[in-house]
Structures are given as C-alpha cells and as structure tokens.
Amino acid sequence: MPTANRNPEIRKDAVNNRWVILSSARSRRPSDFKSKSQSKTDSNSTSNAQPQCPFCAGNEHQCAPEIFRVPEDSTSDWKVRVIENLYPALSRQPEVKSDHEEYCQANGTAGEVSLGGFGFHDVIIESPVHSVHLPDLSPAGVAVVLLAYKKRIEQLCAVDSISFVQVFKNHGASAGASMSHSHSQILALPVVPTTASTRLDSMKEYHNQTGRCSLCDIHTDNFLIDESTHFISIAPFASTFPFEIWIVPRHHSSHYHELDEDKAIDLGGLLKLTLLKLSLQLNDPPYNFMIHTSPLQVTSSQSPYTHWYIQIVPQLSTIGGFEMGTGCYINPVFPEDAAKILREVEVP
Amino acid sequence: MPTANRNPEIRKDAVNNRWVILSSARSRRPSDFKSKSQSKTDSNSTSNAQPQCPFCAGNEHQCAPEIFRVPEDSTSDWKVRVIENLYPALSRQPEVKSDHEEYCQANGTAGEVSLGGFGFHDVIIESPVHSVHLPDLSPAGVAVVLLAYKKRIEQLCAVDSISFVQVFKNHGASAGASMSHSHSQILALPVVPTTASTRLDSMKEYHNQTGRCSLCDIHTDNFLIDESTHFISIAPFASTFPFEIWIVPRHHSSHYHELDEDKAIDLGGLLKLTLLKLSLQLNDPPYNFMIHTSPLQVTSSQSPYTHWYIQIVPQLSTIGGFEMGTGCYINPVFPEDAAKILREVEVP
Ligand SMILES: Nc1ncnc2c1ncn2[C@@H]1O[C@H](COP(=O)(O)OP(=O)(O)O[C@H]2O[C@H](CO)[C@@H](O)[C@H](O)[C@H]2O)[C@@H](O)[C@H]1O
Ligand SMILES: Nc1ncnc2c1ncn2[C@@H]1O[C@H](COP(=O)(O)OP(=O)(O)O[C@H]2O[C@H](CO)[C@@H](O)[C@H](O)[C@H]2O)[C@@H](O)[C@H]1O
Numbered sequence: 001m002p003t004a005n006r007n008p009e010i011r012k013d014a015v016n017n018r019w020v021i022l023s024s025a026r027s028r029r030p031s032d033f034k035s036k037s038q039s040k041t042d043s044n045s046t047s048n049a050q051p052q053c054p055f056c057a058g059n060e061h062q063c064a065p066e067i068f069r070v071p072e073d074s075t076s077d078w079k080v081r082v083i084e085n086l087y088p089a090l091s092r093q094p095e096v097k098s099d100h101e102e103y104c105q106a107n108g109t110a111g112e113v114s115l116g117g118f119g120f121h122d123v124i125i126e127s128p129v130h131s132v133h134l135p136d137l138s139p140a141g142v143a144v145v146l147l148a149y150k151k152r153i154e155q156l157c158a159v160d161s162i163s164f165v166q167v168f169k170n171h172g173a174s175a176g177a178s179m180s181h182s183h184s185q186i187l188a189l190p191v192v193p194t195t196a197s198t199r200l201d202s203m204k205e206y207h208n209q210t211g212r213c214s215l216c217d218i219h220t221d222n223f224l225i226d227e228s229t230h231f232i233s234i235a236p237f238a239s240t241f242p243f244e245i246w247i248v249p250r251h252h253s254s255h256y257h258e259l260d261e262d263k264a265i266d267l268g269g270l271l272k273l274t275l276l277k278l279s280l281q282l283n284d285p286p287y288n289f290m291i292h293t294s295p296l297q298v299t300s301s302q303s304p305y306t307h308w309y310i311q312i313v314p315q316l317s318t319i320g321g322f323e324m325g326t327g328c329y330i331n332p333v334f335p336e337d338a339a340k341i342l343r344e345v346e347v348p
Numbered sequence: 349m350p351t352a353n354r355n356p357e358i359r360k361d362a363v364n365n366r367w368v369i370l371s372s373a374r375s376r377r378p379s380d381f382k383s384k385s386q387s388k389t390d391s392n393s394t395s396n397a398q399p400q401c402p403f404c405a406g407n408e409h410q411c412a413p414e415i416f417r418v419p420e421d422s423t424s425d426w427k428v429r430v431i432e433n434l435y436p437a438l439s440r441q442p443e444v445k446s447d448h449e450e451y452c453q454a455n456g457t458a459g460e461v462s463l464g465g466f467g468f469h470d471v472i473i474e475s476p477v478h479s480v481h482l483p484d485l486s487p488a489g490v491a492v493v494l495l496a497y498k499k500r501i502e503q504l505c506a507v508d509s510i511s512f513v514q515v516f517k518n519h520g521a522s523a524g525a526s527m528s529h530s531h532s533q534i535l536a537l538p539v540v541p542t543t544a545s546t547r548l549d550s551m552k553e554y555h556n557q558t559g560r561c562s563l564c565d566i567h568t569d570n571f572l573i574d575e576s577t578h579f580i581s582i583a584p585f586a587s588t589f590p591f592e593i594w595i596v597p598r599h600h601s602s603h604y605h606e607l608d609e610d611k612a613i614d615l616g617g618l619l620k621l622t623l624l625k626l627s628l629q630l631n632d633p634p635y636n637f638m639i640h641t642s643p644l645q646v647t648s649s650q651s652p653y654t655h656w657y658i659q660i661v662p663q664l665s666t667i668g669g670f671e672m673g674t675g676c677y678i679n680p681v682f683p684e685d686a687a688k689i690l691r692e693v694e695v696p
Contacts, residue, residue, distance in 0.1 A: 007439065008465025010465050010538070017459075017542070032528055037424030052694050087374055088356075089372075097355060111361070111362025111363075111365075112361060112585055114358070114360075117357045117692040118359075161562050164674075168672075173666070177381070177668070178380070189674075195676075196611070206459040237460055288672055289669065311673070315399075318521070318524045320524025322533070325638030325640065326543050327541055
C-alpha cells in the first residue's frame, strides 16, 4: 500500500476521546507466520442455491420467527426479512433473572453489577439470494435495508426498558461473521454501553467549549472521500484502523431513525459506493460497519451535541496485546493517505 | 466446552467499569465458514535452529540495538535480551514533530489533538532458543523475564515525559504475533491511554464509596482458580472473554515495578501454571497477556485505590461489529464455569 513516509503521531479525536498511534514504520514489519487468508475464502461461495443456508429464500422455516418482511404483503417475494436471532445474546423475556442480582445485593459489592440479560437480538437478511451482497443492490435496494433498520429501531424504542440500540454488520469470517449470506444484526440493550456514554461525554465537552457540535464541525480538507446530497464520507482524523471510513449526515441529527425515505436512498448510494471502493482497493476485504446513534432517551439539552454516523472498518490485521490493554490502537496508514487513495478509486 | 446452561446476564466489574453480556446460548451457533486454524499452525515450528529468526542466539546482529541482556556479563550466554523494536510504533527522538500540531492550533480544533509520536517501543526476547516458550521455563526462569520488565520500566520512569508503560505479550498469529520466537513487548507513552484513565476513575469511585481498594476486595468464592504465597489467579466476575484470567497480587501495590525478587519467583510459578493449564485445557491456544499497572505519576492520594494485575486472554473467537461499536463484549462462557474447569485441570 503506497502511503507517504511520515513521522509517527499520537492523535485524539473530538468525538470519541480516544488516542491512536499513527506509525507508517509499522507497515514494513515482516511476519514469520503464514499470511492470513483474505476474504475470498472468507466471504465464501458465490453460487446461487445454498440448500443448507437458512437465510436463503425457500428456507424461511429453518429460521427463528420473523418480525417483519419487506414488502409486508406475504404473497409476493420478499426483499428483506427481519427475524429473531436463533442464538440470541439476550432474552426477550422481561422477567429473565440473574442469579447474581441477589448475590450482589447480599454482599454489598459496590461497583460490581449484575442484571438479568433482557434485550432483543435480531437479524436482518439483506437479500433473498445467497450470492447478492449489500453493495450489489441498487441505491434504492440498499435503502430498503436502511429503512428496515429504522422501522425495527422504532419498534424497539417503544419498549420501556430499552436504552440503546446497536445496528452492525459483519462481512467475512475475519470480521466475526458465522454466516456468509448477506445480513446485519440489531441488538437492543437495557443499558448504555461504555463507548456510547464516553462519546456522549466527549461531544458534550466539545459543545461546552465551542457551542457547536463536533460532527457538524468535522473538518474535511484532506480527509474527505466522497459526498452526496445529504452525507459525506471521510477518513477520520484519528482513524483507529487502516482505511476506516465514517459516513456522516451533513445536517445535525441525533438519531439514525430520523432518516427519511429520500435520505435513505441518498445514503444507500453513498454506502454502496463506499463498499465498492473498499472492495476494489483492498481486494474484497472482510469488514464491519456500525451505526453509532445516540442513546434512545436523549434529553433536549443533549440533542444539540449528539449526531449519528456510520463507521466502516475493513479488517486488514489482527490486533494485539497493546490495543487490548490500552484501548489505544496502532494504525500504520495515515487517514489523509487513505482518503486520497479512496477518493481516487474509480468505480466502473 | 461443557458449561452450565444459564440465563443470560449483563455484568459490570468494579475495576474497569465495563459492561459484558454473558450468554451461553451463543456458544451453540453454527458457522458456515471453515473453522479457523488454531494455534498449532499458529504458534509454529518447534525445531531448534531457525537460521532466519533474528531473535535466536547467534543472530543478534540481525536485531535492532540491544538495551540490556540478562546476565549482563556479555561473555556468558544470555537468558533474556531487551532490544529496540526494529519497526517501532513511536520514535525515540524527543523532538519528533507532528505536522498537525500547528495545524490543530491554527484551526483551533477543540477536542482534536495531535502530538509528535515520541515514546519507546522495545522487545523482550524471553529465551535464546526458538522452541522454548515462556511456560517451558522454570519459575525462576520466568522470574528472569518478569524482572527484565521491571528493570526496563524503571529505566523508562526516568524519562521525564513518559506517563505510562504497557507490557504485553502476543502468542500465536491469531493473537496478533508476527514473530513466533517467544517474546513480549513494552511500549512507553507520553499520554495515559483511555483504558488506564477509565480504570483509575472507576477504582477511585469504588474507594470513595467503600474506603477500600476494588482489587484488594475482589471476591474469590466461585471465581478462584489458583493461589500462591503472594498472588491469586481468578476468572473475573465480568470476564470480557471466555477463559479470561487475572493474576492479582494479594497485597496492595500500585505499580508492577514494585515487584521484588522473591515475589517474582512466586509469580513466575503461578504464571507458568496458568499458561500450562490454558494450553492443556484449550489445546495450546493463541493468547495475549497484558500487565495493567498504574500511570507512572500516581499521586499519594491515588495510591490507596490503584492496584496492578495481569490479564491473560486466550484468543478463541473473532469479535464482531457489536463489540467494536459498543465496547461491550458477548462472552459465551460464564467465569464461574471457566474457573471451575481451570481449577480442576491437572498439570503433569
Ligand atoms: N437459522 C437461524 N435463524 C436465525 N438466526 C440464525 C440462524 N442461524 C444462525 N443465526 C444467527 O445469525 C447470526 C449471524 O451473525 P454474524 O455472522 O454476523 O456473526 P455472529 O453473531 O455469529 O458472531 C459475530 O458477531 C458477534 C457480535 O459482534 C460477536 O460476539 C462474535 O464474536 C462474532 O463472531 C448469528 O448471530 C446466529 O446466531
Ligand atoms: N530484527 C528485529 N529486531 C527487532 N525487532 C524486530 C525484528 N524483527 C521484528 N521485530 C519486531 O518484533 C515484534 C514482534 O511482535 P509481535 O509478534 O508480538 O507482534 P507485532 O508487534 O508484530 O504486532 C501485533 O501487536 C501489535 C501491538 O499490539 C499490534 O498493533 C499488531 O496489530 C499485532 O499484529 C514486532 O513488533 C516487530 O516490529
């Protein structure tokens, strides 16, 4: 990967309050392990009929119950299905109890907390056809998936004890995927996870100092990749990973589910373009994307500084003990170099 | 892995203030990707002579400069060498400059920070012989490595602008290692990374509430694995990863480098035992360990609640977008089950 030879830098972003080490020297180190299989073996078979895949059209009966499909009309063919996860991380039973709730109380262990694992864990099947991946869809086709996320989040908002909803996608085994059929997941939690509360604090601090929203202010100079009517894509100033990309709404918006149909098609086009560029430039890498939205119960005093965005991360290397220990990542590719490369990728 | 079938729980620990989802249902999900190669291919060759390995005795000239060796006497054979990393993440030149320092100032970007990448990045070669891994050494042999960490940290403490030192080990390619010869690394930073400052805040809060140190108080009931004169090993209450282990000093101590020779041999024995148990139970898995010590400039008011420990994590699965997005991990193995299994492993 041709990137400029720069001095190492330690950067912190204004959104997540996270340090990162940028060091191009790191990209030159050799490895005496066999190089790890990239996403060809990873993102698997491209044949159409997969009799054993429960996510394929025709195998609906092998899946956990459906929540809804698009279009809703059950007589026509579906484009997208939202179903329960058959092996859920959390239980849909509000009365699920932790053996340790009592234990923690009895032992008065300050700091340690145990809650019953109540929550929702759903799967979004993005296409009825095994070989069709998200960027293979048209902008309007991607929008159908994006609007299914929105609809499901709105349903989850209605559940009293749900505080946070995480939408994410794993593509390829090295990105954690256990299923190769194109899909994403939604987890709804009764707590606000650390990353989201840290982001809230960090964006608040920026707002206190400047009176502005850190994501409305995000600078694009050398970091811009592409833009559409309502969104921009950038390589963030303090990128945690090589070729990390953020897609940010131009106009201030706290929650992903404020997305309307027009914007969904516009976003569908930019997301498709971005995934195609990653695939062309990095040889179809495994990747994750995460929708970073605000906690559901954001107050009116918080809304001026909360702003949702999508983070896309191609999985190009394995992290080690330094990152696990410190939460500070070593990134060998400067984001201004990644942005330049991705700006120039030509999509046929 | 035979673990009890329990209801899912959401737990938070008192040390790191981090949520984790424990869910045994997750361990039953199938995968349509080929199962990933475990550490046999991963932790590589066991032959003795590796002409092309720079960490082997005889190949010292292929390495970046030596900082010190043990024993220091350069005429006898070395047991451990501490060397500079040939592809360092940070630069040893205090005057290293970031192009963005001025940029950030000129643009007055609140929140975004850029520092020159000053710091130290060293490698500890744990044995002169390619096939000898850390747990193959005697307790006293492991202690030589542990005391080399201590000595190097003490040297780094003397550098004014260094705020934090992270010692870590990567074993096996899936744990991030690029070199198979047994080694660990030390990175010294001019900033305190997020994980360490979050831990400091969290331990302070516990101390404010209880007047005690959260790690002195850590409960061992169902979570204890082994104990030695000066240390205990446990599966922590809110384990982030399956079979995660912490080794904690029994007596309150803020910094790893307070370790003396006696305690180093005692710790060497327990660390050896722990790594052997993981290897036997989990079929020589790739793993990381991290020494979580306190920032170097801890004040006397902070020392009552700061306590170092070692975190050991076998790499058994790939994380996905949920963990990347939220910082909340889904762990299919309850720590009380992991502790029971590891307690009962018989080491020949
Ligand atoms: N017949 C069926 N009906 C309904 N659902 C079915 C099903 N068969 C399988 N599923 C579910 O489909 C989902 C597919 O998800 P992914 O492939 O994105 O990754 P997975 O959740 O397995 O784990 C990755 O993502 C999670 C979350 O980030 C990480 O914890 C983990 O380590 C990583 O491997 C699984 O959660 C599975 O339970
Ligand atoms: N001849 C020589 N002389 C001196 N040093 C030499 C050398 N040849 C190689 N080295 C150094 O030896 C080190 C070996 O380290 P590891 O195998 O533990 O993992 P590495 O640092 O490559 O990356 C893993 O750990 C880091 C930190 O956690 C992660 O950023 C990364 O993604 C992960 O793969 C490398 O840092 C390399 O630069």
